[in-house]
Amino acid sequence: NAGVTQTPKFRILKIGQSMTLQCAQDMNHNYMYWYRQDPGMGLKLIYYSVGAGITDKGEVPNGYNVSRSTTEDFPLRLELAAPSQTSVYFCASSYGTGQGRAGELFFGEGSRLTVL
Amino acid sequence: QKEVEQDPGPLSVPEGAIVSLNCTYSNSAFQYFMWYRQYSRKGPELLMYTYSSGNKEDGRFTAQVDKSSKYISLFIRDSQPSDSATYLCAMSDSSASKIIFGSGTRLSIRP
Numbered sequence: 695n696a697g698v699t700q701t702p703k704f705r706i707l708k709i710g711q712s713m714t715l716q717c718a719q720d721m722n723h724n725y726m727y728w729y730r731q732d733p734g735m736g737l738k739l740i741y742y743s744v745g746a747g748i749t750d751k752g753e754v755p756n757g758y759n760v761s762r763s764t765t766e767d768f769p770l771r772l773e774l775a776a777p778s779q780t781s782v783y784f785c786a787s788s789y790g791t792g793q794g795r796a797g798e799l800f801f802g803e804g805s806r807l808t809v810l
Numbered sequence: 811q812k813e814v815e816q817d818p819g820p821l822s823v824p825e826g827a828i829v830s831l832n833c834t835y836s837n838s839a840f841q842y843f844m845w846y847r848q849y850s851r852k853g854p855e856l857l858m859y860t861y862s863s864g865n866k867e868d869g870r871f872t873a874q875v876d877k878s879s880k881y882i883s884l885f886i887r888d889s890q891p892s893d894s895a896t897y898l899c900a901m902s903d904s905s906a907s908k909i910i911f912g913s914g915t916r917l918s919i920r921p
Contacts, residue, residue, distance in 0.1 A: 734916070736816065742907060742909075799846075
């Protein structure tokens, strides 16, 4: 099983450019998440989704947008990139409360973004 | 005030020592409490999982939740160099939807 797949793994952006980080999962999970992790820090929740068509803001949503048109995909859009968005971005998914251990997140390998 | 507070360390202990990692939280609605382990340049992986209060043991690892004090702990017995990693606490309410992480504690076990 592929699990959670993120693309690209690395990207360098210029200030003001836009891009989309892709995330796909093949575990039929209802819940999906985007976190960012700055060097030496924990994970900050950007956006999350409990199902197709439903998204909610996390702790640090400013400068980002998401959509969830299918169960499998949860892309993260960065508009007008700024140096403060330099970080490692992790996508994650979980069953939610439906089955398995609620709150158990399965993470992708991360996308390292640098904004210069 | 942050919802979840965690001492960032770093923490360095000799091999074989007992390690204690802790988090405090402010949201009394939290019901699910997790500990994740993250190796360098990797995504976090679930290590321990607890629902509501109490203790849970898995091999050398013990997780404790004290909801009255809003305090959770992870104990590692007979620590090994392979335990060197960043440990992150995480928690959520009964919806298990919005999952908040602590800032992580970087742990190093010296051979």
